[in-house]
Amino acid sequence: MIGKEKLDMFCYQCSQTARGTGCTVKGVCGKEATVARLQDNLLLTVKGMAAYLYHARELGYTDTEVNAFIERAFYATFTNVNFDAEDFIKLAIEAGEMNVRTMRLLKKAHIETYGEPEPTEVRTGTRKGHGIIATGHGLKALGALLEQTEGTGINVYTHSELLPAHGYPGLKKYKHLAGNFGQAWFDQKQLFSKYPVAILGSSNCVLIPREEYKDRMFTNGPTRLPGVQHISGYDYTPVIEKAKSLPELDEEPGEVVLTTGFSKSVILSLKDKIKHLVETGKIRHFFLVGGCDSPLKKAQYYREFVQLLPKDTIVLTLACGKFRINDLDLGDIEGIPRLIDLGQCNDSIVAIEIAEALADVFGGGINELPLTLILSWMEQKAVAILWSLLALGIKGIYLGPITPAWVNDDILKVLKEKYDLKIIGDPKEDIKQILSA
Ligand code: SF4
Numbered sequence: 001m002i003g004k005e006k007l008d009m010f011c012y013q014c015s016q017t018a019r020g021t022g023c024t025v026k027g028v029c030g031k032e033a034t035v036a037r038l039q040d041n042l043l044l045t046v047k048g049m050a051a052y053l054y055h056a057r058e059l060g061y062t063d064t065e066v067n068a069f070i071e072r073a074f075y076a077t078f079t080n081v082n083f084d085a086e087d088f089i090k091l092a093i094e095a096g097e098m099n100v101r102t103m104r105l106l107k108k109a110h111i112e113t114y115g116e117p118e119p120t121e122v123r124t125g126t127r128k129g130h131g132i133i134a135t136g137h138g139l140k141a142l143g144a145l146l147e148q149t150e151g152t153g154i155n156v157y158t159h160s161e162l163l164p165a166h167g168y169p170g171l172k173k174y175k176h177l178a179g180n181f182g183q184a185w186f187d188q189k190q191l192f193s194k195y196p197v198a199i200l201g202s203s204n205c206v207l208i209p210r211e212e213y214k215d216r217m218f219t220n221g222p223t224r225l226p227g228v229q230h231i232s233g234y235d236y237t238p239v240i241e242k243a244k245s246l247p248e249l250d251e252e253p254g255e256v257v258l259t260t261g262f263s264k265s266v267i268l269s270l271k272d273k274i275k276h277l278v279e280t281g282k283i284r285h286f287f288l289v290g291g292c293d294s295p296l297k298k299a300q301y302y303r304e305f306v307q308l309l310p311k312d313t314i315v316l317t318l319a320c321g322k323f324r325i326n327d328l329d330l331g332d333i334e335g336i337p338r339l340i341d342l343g344q345c346n347d348s349i350v351a352i353e354i355a356e357a358l359a360d361v362f363g364g365g366i367n368e369l370p371l372t373l374i375l376s377w378m379e380q381k382a383v384a385i386l387w388s389l390l391a392l393g394i395k396g397i398y399l400g401p402i403t404p405a406w407v408n409d410d411i412l413k414v415l416k417e418k419y420d421l422k423i424i425g426d427p428k429e430d431i432k433q434i435l436s437a
């Protein structure tokens, strides 16, 4: 909710800007605050898509229609081009559709390059020997690193959102892909200080490093960090040399063993069983609980929510929000795990495709399924995914941990009235409301 003490808008993109510093109430050009905010929303959505497109292009996949849309979207936010709030809602929906295309493209790129993921147990401890931690989302960088470290005695560990990489046949074939460390992105300063290994950050969600590990950290691709060596291309010799110069890690078990790699094919192979369990009342409801995590206190909601769920419910999860819940032992319902990790944030397309397939099985639309989405957002990929879900007509999404700050009362009203979007509240009350609907 936007309070009176907050800015109505902020735009400083042209020389007419108020007082030479920024238009904050209404544009000198006449742009209304809601239009300015919807322009910001569109730019944030396109930024999210750009991350997925980047990784697809790394693997040789592009989509000219998506590229053309991005030009149009940027141009619409240019000074004195488009003052129409309704049109910016339409553009946001179109951006959501384009993001669905983009996520499909990236998934295709991943599967055609590394195979379709399969359920895989992942250690969270260390192996004896030198190590490299790879953080980020890019499978291309991880694949190249694994190829170049094979036979060197160096173990490669993934951090956070790279956990789903362990499920891809083309990556899990490397025996020195040794495990996954940490949880969501914001634990990295503590984690990277703890392990005396080389670190490679190849995509978003890297943090400005502490002095103590700056000299053993490297960036790659779009990432850059102050005082950290950047590697252009995919030759990781400096990372490998650094890893060899550092002390070896000891063999230590982790606290948990994680399971990842539930692909669309794996879930759809169970569709008849799932249908039977739903029709006989053994599965009452599905929840998709996940998204981009943040260190806000309110984000504790997601763990509490899952802990409070009755035992006849299934939880699908993805993105780094999964680390709030993926240590919980939820058991299974007649062999179907109650907690299913579908992958990274870009694997939201897998969740969408599974929902579409289940809707077919049950003979209705996604909104008729016993399924509720409980999403967390942090940055612009999550914004793109939210608009993708709205573009697909999915209603009744619960969003948190806070209302997006660029949304004002007018925009929130549209989202609530047209899409039944809800902001998370009390987990117990929300569960009660969902299950009694
Ligand atoms: S485009 Fe309009 S709102 Fe933005 S700075 Fe220029 S006058 Fe102000």
Ligand code: SF4
Pocket (backbone or CB within 6 Å): 137, 160, 161, 184, 185, 204, 205, 291, 292, 293, 319, 320, 321, 344, 345, 378, 379, 381, 382
């Ligand atoms: S899921 Fe979102 S917040 Fe988490 S690491 Fe990926 S991009 Fe960052």
